Amino acid sequence: MLQLRVPFALVLSATAGALLVAACSSSTNNTGISGDAGPGVTPPSGDAEPSDGNTPVVDLLPGCAKDPGASPPTFDPSAADDPIGGAEKFTLAMALAGFPSGTGKLTAAIDTEKSVIRCELSETAAPITVANFVGLARGTRPYKTKNKWQVGRFYDGLVWHRVIPNFVIQGGDPDGIGTGGPGYDLVKENQLDEPLGTLAMAASKAPSGSQFYIVVGKGPGPDYNVFGNCTTEAAIAIAAVPRDGDDHPTTEVHMIKVAIGRCP
Helix, strand or coil: CCCCCCCCCCCCCCCCCEEEEEEECCCCCCCCCCCCCCCHHHHHCCCCCCCCCCCCCCCCCCECCCCCCHHHHHCCCCCCCCCCCHHHCCCHHHHCCCCCCCEEEEEEEEEEEEEEEEECCCCCCHHHHHHHHHHHHCCCCEEEEECCEECCCCCCCCCEEEEECCCEEEECCCCCCCCCCCCEEEECCCCCCCCCHHHHHEEECEEEEEEEEEEEEECCCCCCCCCCCECCHHHHHHCCEEECCCEEEEECCCCEEEEEEEEE
Protein backbone atom coordinates (compact mmCIF):
# COMPACT_ATOMS: atom_id res chain seq x y z
CA MET A 1 0.00 0.00 0.00
CA LEU A 2 0.97 3.60 -0.48
CA GLN A 3 1.02 5.14 2.97
CA LEU A 4 1.45 8.44 4.81
CA ARG A 5 2.49 8.98 8.43
CA VAL A 6 -0.50 10.97 9.65
CA PRO A 7 -3.43 10.07 11.93
CA PHE A 8 -6.87 9.33 10.50
CA ALA A 9 -5.33 8.52 7.13
CA LEU A 10 -7.18 7.36 4.07
CA VAL A 11 -5.47 4.20 2.84
CA LEU A 12 -4.95 3.66 -0.86
CA SER A 13 -4.50 0.11 -2.09
CA ALA A 14 -2.17 -0.11 -5.05
CA THR A 15 -4.09 -3.03 -6.54
CA ALA A 16 -6.17 -2.61 -9.68
CA GLY A 17 -9.36 -2.69 -7.62
CA ALA A 18 -8.10 0.00 -5.22
CA LEU A 19 -10.25 0.88 -2.22
CA LEU A 20 -10.15 3.93 0.02
CA VAL A 21 -10.17 2.53 3.57
CA ALA A 22 -9.80 4.45 6.83
CA ALA A 23 -6.89 4.05 9.22
CA CYS A 24 -6.37 5.69 12.60
CA SER A 25 -2.82 5.04 13.76
CA SER A 26 -0.17 7.78 13.69
CA SER A 27 2.47 5.05 13.35
CA THR A 28 1.11 3.81 10.02
CA ASN A 29 2.33 5.09 6.69
CA ASN A 30 -1.00 5.60 4.87
CA THR A 31 -2.36 7.94 2.22
CA GLY A 32 -5.54 9.73 3.14
CA ILE A 33 -7.64 12.45 4.72
CA SER A 34 -9.85 13.38 7.70
CA GLY A 35 -9.56 15.22 11.03
CA ASP A 36 -10.75 18.13 13.15
CA ALA A 37 -9.09 21.47 12.41
CA GLY A 38 -10.30 24.56 10.57
CA PRO A 39 -9.12 27.33 8.25
CA GLY A 40 -8.83 31.01 8.94
CA VAL A 41 -11.80 33.35 8.74
CA THR A 42 -13.04 34.23 5.27
CA PRO A 43 -16.01 36.59 5.44
CA PRO A 44 -19.16 35.30 3.72
CA SER A 45 -19.70 37.07 0.42
CA GLY A 46 -21.52 36.53 -2.84
CA ASP A 47 -20.21 35.08 -6.06
CA ALA A 48 -21.13 38.09 -8.19
CA GLU A 49 -18.56 40.34 -6.54
CA PRO A 50 -17.68 43.77 -7.97
CA SER A 51 -14.30 44.34 -9.53
CA ASP A 52 -11.77 46.51 -7.72
CA GLY A 53 -11.17 48.31 -11.01
CA ASN A 54 -7.99 46.40 -11.75
CA THR A 55 -9.01 42.75 -11.51
CA PRO A 56 -11.54 41.56 -14.11
CA VAL A 57 -14.63 39.81 -12.78
CA VAL A 58 -14.62 36.11 -13.69
CA ASP A 59 -18.04 34.51 -14.02
CA LEU A 60 -17.51 30.95 -12.79
CA LEU A 61 -21.10 29.91 -13.54
CA PRO A 62 -22.25 31.72 -16.69
CA GLY A 63 -25.97 31.47 -17.34
CA CYS A 64 -26.75 30.37 -13.77
CA ALA A 65 -28.57 32.01 -10.87
CA LYS A 66 -25.76 33.55 -8.83
CA ASP A 67 -25.17 33.62 -5.11
CA PRO A 68 -25.81 37.17 -3.81
CA GLY A 69 -24.12 36.38 -0.50
CA ALA A 70 -24.86 34.22 2.50
CA SER A 71 -27.09 34.99 5.45
CA PRO A 72 -25.00 33.62 8.34
CA PRO A 73 -26.84 31.65 11.03
CA THR A 74 -27.14 32.51 14.70
CA PHE A 75 -25.08 30.13 16.83
CA ASP A 76 -22.93 29.96 19.95
CA PRO A 77 -19.27 30.35 18.92
CA SER A 78 -18.09 29.03 22.29
CA ALA A 79 -20.18 25.83 22.17
CA ALA A 80 -18.31 22.72 23.28
CA ASP A 81 -19.89 20.61 20.53
CA ASP A 82 -21.34 21.32 17.09
CA PRO A 83 -23.69 24.29 17.64
CA ILE A 84 -25.98 22.99 14.89
CA GLY A 85 -26.51 19.74 16.81
CA GLY A 86 -24.94 17.39 14.27
CA ALA A 87 -24.48 17.10 10.52
CA GLU A 88 -27.94 15.62 9.98
CA LYS A 89 -29.54 18.74 11.53
CA PHE A 90 -28.05 21.10 8.94
CA THR A 91 -30.50 21.31 6.05
CA LEU A 92 -30.17 22.51 2.48
CA ALA A 93 -32.53 25.38 3.30
CA MET A 94 -30.06 26.47 6.00
CA ALA A 95 -27.16 26.06 3.59
CA LEU A 96 -28.88 28.23 0.98
CA ALA A 97 -29.93 31.00 3.38
CA GLY A 98 -29.87 34.27 1.44
CA PHE A 99 -29.89 32.52 -1.95
CA PRO A 100 -32.86 33.45 -4.16
CA SER A 101 -35.48 30.74 -4.52
CA GLY A 102 -35.82 29.10 -7.90
CA THR A 103 -35.27 25.98 -9.91
CA GLY A 104 -32.25 24.62 -11.70
CA LYS A 105 -29.52 22.14 -10.91
CA LEU A 106 -27.51 22.98 -7.81
CA THR A 107 -23.97 23.41 -9.11
CA ALA A 108 -20.53 24.17 -7.70
CA ALA A 109 -17.69 25.74 -9.67
CA ILE A 110 -14.22 25.21 -8.18
CA ASP A 111 -11.74 27.69 -9.62
CA THR A 112 -8.13 26.44 -9.73
CA GLU A 113 -4.84 27.38 -11.37
CA LYS A 114 -5.63 24.65 -13.93
CA SER A 115 -9.04 26.11 -14.89
CA VAL A 116 -12.51 25.57 -13.44
CA ILE A 117 -13.94 22.26 -12.23
CA ARG A 118 -17.73 22.31 -12.52
CA CYS A 119 -19.73 19.88 -10.37
CA GLU A 120 -23.44 19.10 -10.42
CA LEU A 121 -24.53 18.32 -6.86
CA SER A 122 -26.85 15.39 -6.05
CA GLU A 123 -29.48 16.89 -3.74
CA THR A 124 -31.64 13.76 -3.77
CA ALA A 125 -28.95 11.09 -3.37
CA ALA A 126 -27.01 12.90 -0.63
CA PRO A 127 -29.02 15.78 0.88
CA ILE A 128 -26.98 15.98 4.11
CA THR A 129 -23.62 15.92 2.34
CA VAL A 130 -24.74 18.45 -0.28
CA ALA A 131 -26.12 20.80 2.39
CA ASN A 132 -22.85 20.55 4.30
CA PHE A 133 -20.68 21.24 1.24
CA VAL A 134 -22.83 24.18 0.13
CA GLY A 135 -22.94 25.58 3.66
CA LEU A 136 -19.17 25.45 4.06
CA ALA A 137 -18.63 26.91 0.59
CA ARG A 138 -21.08 29.79 1.09
CA GLY A 139 -20.38 30.53 4.75
CA THR A 140 -23.62 29.35 6.36
CA ARG A 141 -22.29 26.21 8.10
CA PRO A 142 -20.35 26.83 11.35
CA TYR A 143 -16.96 25.12 11.60
CA LYS A 144 -14.40 25.00 14.38
CA THR A 145 -10.98 26.62 14.53
CA LYS A 146 -9.11 25.79 17.73
CA ASN A 147 -11.70 26.48 20.45
CA LYS A 148 -14.14 28.66 18.53
CA TRP A 149 -16.95 28.05 16.05
CA GLN A 150 -17.22 30.50 13.15
CA VAL A 151 -18.56 30.88 9.62
CA GLY A 152 -16.79 31.88 6.43
CA ARG A 153 -16.06 30.64 2.94
CA PHE A 154 -14.32 27.51 4.20
CA TYR A 155 -12.95 26.14 0.94
CA ASP A 156 -11.64 29.31 -0.69
CA GLY A 157 -7.84 29.21 -0.81
CA LEU A 158 -7.37 25.61 0.36
CA VAL A 159 -4.96 23.33 -1.52
CA TRP A 160 -5.45 20.02 -3.28
CA HIS A 161 -3.30 18.16 -0.78
CA ARG A 162 -3.19 14.78 -2.55
CA VAL A 163 -3.05 14.06 -6.27
CA ILE A 164 -2.94 10.53 -7.68
CA PRO A 165 -3.01 10.20 -11.49
CA ASN A 166 -5.69 7.87 -12.83
CA PHE A 167 -7.31 7.69 -9.39
CA VAL A 168 -8.36 10.83 -7.45
CA ILE A 169 -7.49 14.37 -6.41
CA GLN A 170 -8.29 15.22 -2.79
CA GLY A 171 -8.87 18.52 -1.02
CA GLY A 172 -10.83 20.26 1.70
CA ASP A 173 -8.27 19.98 4.49
CA PRO A 174 -7.58 23.36 6.14
CA ASP A 175 -4.24 21.98 7.35
CA GLY A 176 -3.24 20.98 3.82
CA ILE A 177 -1.82 17.59 4.81
CA GLY A 178 -4.81 15.26 5.12
CA THR A 179 -5.62 15.42 8.85
CA GLY A 180 -7.81 18.53 9.19
CA GLY A 181 -11.52 19.19 9.09
CA PRO A 182 -14.33 21.45 10.32
CA GLY A 183 -14.72 20.00 13.83
CA TYR A 184 -17.35 17.38 13.05
CA ASP A 185 -17.98 14.33 10.85
CA LEU A 186 -20.82 13.53 8.48
CA VAL A 187 -23.14 10.53 8.54
CA LYS A 188 -23.18 7.79 5.91
CA GLU A 189 -25.74 8.48 3.18
CA ASN A 190 -24.97 6.22 0.26
CA GLN A 191 -22.36 3.83 -1.01
CA LEU A 192 -22.44 4.10 -4.81
CA ASP A 193 -20.24 3.16 -7.73
CA GLU A 194 -17.68 5.84 -8.54
CA PRO A 195 -16.95 6.30 -12.25
CA LEU A 196 -14.81 9.07 -13.76
CA GLY A 197 -15.84 12.49 -12.44
CA THR A 198 -17.46 11.26 -9.23
CA LEU A 199 -17.49 13.78 -6.36
CA ALA A 200 -17.41 12.08 -2.94
CA MET A 201 -16.43 12.62 0.70
CA ALA A 202 -13.32 10.98 2.06
CA ALA A 203 -13.63 9.01 5.29
CA SER A 204 -11.81 7.46 8.19
CA LYS A 205 -14.15 6.02 10.84
CA ALA A 206 -16.92 8.29 9.50
CA PRO A 207 -17.25 10.50 6.41
CA SER A 208 -15.12 13.62 6.76
CA GLY A 209 -16.93 16.88 7.44
CA SER A 210 -14.99 18.74 4.73
CA GLN A 211 -12.48 16.62 2.83
CA PHE A 212 -13.61 15.36 -0.55
CA TYR A 213 -12.19 13.90 -3.73
CA ILE A 214 -12.88 13.82 -7.46
CA VAL A 215 -12.29 10.62 -9.40
CA VAL A 216 -9.89 11.15 -12.34
CA GLY A 217 -9.52 7.53 -13.47
CA LYS A 218 -10.58 4.22 -11.96
CA GLY A 219 -12.43 5.12 -8.77
CA PRO A 220 -12.59 3.32 -5.43
CA GLY A 221 -15.25 0.82 -4.48
CA PRO A 222 -18.74 1.92 -3.35
CA ASP A 223 -17.70 2.84 0.20
CA TYR A 224 -18.09 6.63 0.41
CA ASN A 225 -20.73 9.37 0.32
CA VAL A 226 -21.14 10.26 -3.36
CA PHE A 227 -22.70 13.71 -3.73
CA GLY A 228 -22.10 14.85 -7.27
CA ASN A 229 -20.39 14.55 -10.61
CA CYS A 230 -17.70 16.87 -12.00
CA THR A 231 -16.05 17.84 -15.24
CA THR A 232 -12.61 16.26 -15.35
CA GLU A 233 -10.30 18.19 -17.69
CA ALA A 234 -8.92 20.48 -14.98
CA ALA A 235 -9.03 17.72 -12.35
CA ILE A 236 -6.94 15.41 -14.54
CA ALA A 237 -4.46 18.25 -15.10
CA ILE A 238 -4.18 18.72 -11.34
CA ALA A 239 -3.59 14.98 -10.87
CA ALA A 240 -0.70 15.20 -13.34
CA VAL A 241 1.33 17.86 -11.49
CA PRO A 242 4.67 16.76 -9.96
CA ARG A 243 4.22 15.21 -6.50
CA ASP A 244 6.33 13.87 -3.66
CA GLY A 245 6.39 10.38 -2.19
CA ASP A 246 3.25 11.09 -0.17
CA ASP A 247 1.33 12.28 -3.26
CA HIS A 248 1.42 15.94 -2.16
CA PRO A 249 1.93 18.34 -5.11
CA THR A 250 5.43 19.81 -5.05
CA THR A 251 3.89 23.09 -6.27
CA GLU A 252 0.61 23.95 -4.58
CA VAL A 253 -2.62 23.94 -6.56
CA HIS A 254 -5.49 25.78 -4.86
CA MET A 255 -9.23 25.94 -4.74
CA ILE A 256 -9.05 29.64 -5.48
CA LYS A 257 -12.78 30.06 -5.03
CA VAL A 258 -15.81 27.78 -4.80
CA ALA A 259 -18.97 29.33 -6.26
CA ILE A 260 -22.49 27.94 -5.84
CA GLY A 261 -25.37 28.48 -8.28
CA ARG A 262 -28.50 26.98 -9.79
CA CYS A 263 -28.02 26.25 -13.45
CA PRO A 264 -30.34 25.26 -16.32
